[in-house]
Amino acid sequence: MNSTKQLIIKYLLSHCDEWVSEKDLFFETHLDYEEIFQIINNLKENEGYKIIVRKDRYYKFLNNYSLKTDIINFYSQYKFSNNLLVFKKVDSTQKLAKRISQKNTLKEPSIIVTDEQTKGYGRHGRHFYSPSVTGLYFSIIFPNWSNNLSKNELLTIDIAVIVIKVLERFFPDEDFKLKWVNDIYLKNFKVAGIITDIFSKTDGSNNLIVGIGINLTTKKFPKYLVHKATGINGQININRNKLLAQILQEIIDHHRSPKHFLNDYRKRSMILGKKITIQLGNSVMKCTAQRIEENGYLTVKDRFGNLKTYSAGEIVRIKW
Numbered sequence: 001m002n003s004t005k006q007l008i009i010k011y012l013l014s015h016c017d018e019w020v021s022e023k024d025l026f027f028e029t030h031l032d033y034e035e036i037f038q039i040i041n042n043l044k045e046n047e048g049y050k051i052i053v054r055k056d057r058y059y060k061f062l063n064n065y066s067l068k069t070d071i072i073n074f075y076s077q078y079k080f081s082n083n084l085l086v087f088k089k090v091d092s093t094q095k096l097a098k099r100i101s102q103k104n105t106l107k108e109p110s111i112i113v114t115d116e117q118t119k120g121y122g123r124h125g126r127h128f129y130s131p132s133v134t135g136l137y138f139s140i141i142f143p144n145w146s147n148n149l150s151k152n153e154l155l156t157i158d159i160a161v162i163v164i165k166v167l168e169r170f171f172p173d174e175d176f177k178l179k180w181v182n183d184i185y186l187k188n189f190k191v192a193g194i195i196t197d198i199f200s201k202t203d204g205s206n207n208l209i210v211g212i213g214i215n216l217t218t219k220k221f222p223k224y225l226v227h228k229a230t231g232i233n234g235q236i237n238i239n240r241n242k243l244l245a246q247i248l249q250e251i252i253d254h255h256r257s258p259k260h261f262l263n264d265y266r267k268r269s270m271i272l273g274k275k276i277t278i279q280l281g282n283s284v285m286k287c288t289a290q291r292i293e294e295n296g297y298l299t300v301k302d303r304f305g306n307l308k309t310y311s312a313g314e315i316v317r318i319k320w
């Protein structure tokens with residue numbers, strides 16, 4: 001971050017919700033006062049930054065609703081400056097990640113983030129409702145992925161734990177739970193989902209694309225979701241840029257030096273010890289969830305007392 005605009009953003013962000021004088025900004029940037037005023041005015045009027053400008057030219061930066069590259073970079077200590085793409089609206093960050101994977105040879109993990117999706121999707125091709133600025137919708141491309149089912153399962157589990165732990169820090173009063181494999185629930189409602197897609201390139205290499213959708217403040221859901229999904233908290237003015245930056249930072253750190261979080265996962269499971277109905281392909285089975293194995297697979301006990309272990313499946317019902 002080194003342009004004058006970025007220096008100003010950085011200073012305002014480090015003094016978020018405080019009044020900052022032109023003199024402070026002058027010492028920080030060495031720009032003349034008029035230039036400072038013009039840059040701030042442009043950020044406010046044309047780039048959607050929320051800045052209050054007082055008549056005596058004091059400025060206050062407010063928590064921004066929209067996702068902004070500079071703000072995410074600030075909160076993540078500029079860890080992924082060149083590998084972060086931020087959009088207002090896309091069809092799906094997951095689809096866009098596939099298009100980017102097709103056209104480019106990536107060396108580093110790359111992140112695609114948007115304020116809104118028109119065709120967000122989840123597992124089994126289901127629509128993922130992604131209205132503007134009330135959630136977080138993003139995909140991470142991990143290039144040159146050695147495709148291996150159990151490695152993928154474990155990564156999904158680790159990422160689910162990372163997301164839930166960051167959410168717990170931001171919403172300390174909420175009791176988030178995990179539904180195997182990768183859904184995050186609050187009470188009986190889904191608040192977040194994770195999907196992993198393998199994208200095979202023509203040169204034989206694979207990219208892993210992890211897509212994460214979180215309903216933060218969404219209040220109104222389409223009819224078919226009203227009894228299934230909820231926003232975490234419709235009242236809170238949450239700092240989405242900061243929340244996203246922390247999740248991304250922890251996922252990228254984990255990718256660099258992986259360690260598994262199975263015990264954290266088990267602790268937050270909403271199914272262990274419960275009677276569940278699991279869908280496996282076209283059939284469904286009633287059973288009891290026994291344990292999550294070291295490779296992330298689920299072991300259940302069927303009604304005849306037999307233990308069975310599954311790498312994938314959808315839990316369609318939990319008996320409380």
Ligand SMILES: O=C(O)CCCC[C@@H]1SC[C@@H]2NC(=O)N[C@@H]21
Nearest residue numbers: 092094120121122123193211213
């Ligand atoms: O619930 C699921 O089955 C997974 C939902 C994943 C949704 C996210 S939102 C960002 C990314 N883009 C998509 O189209 N899907 C994922």
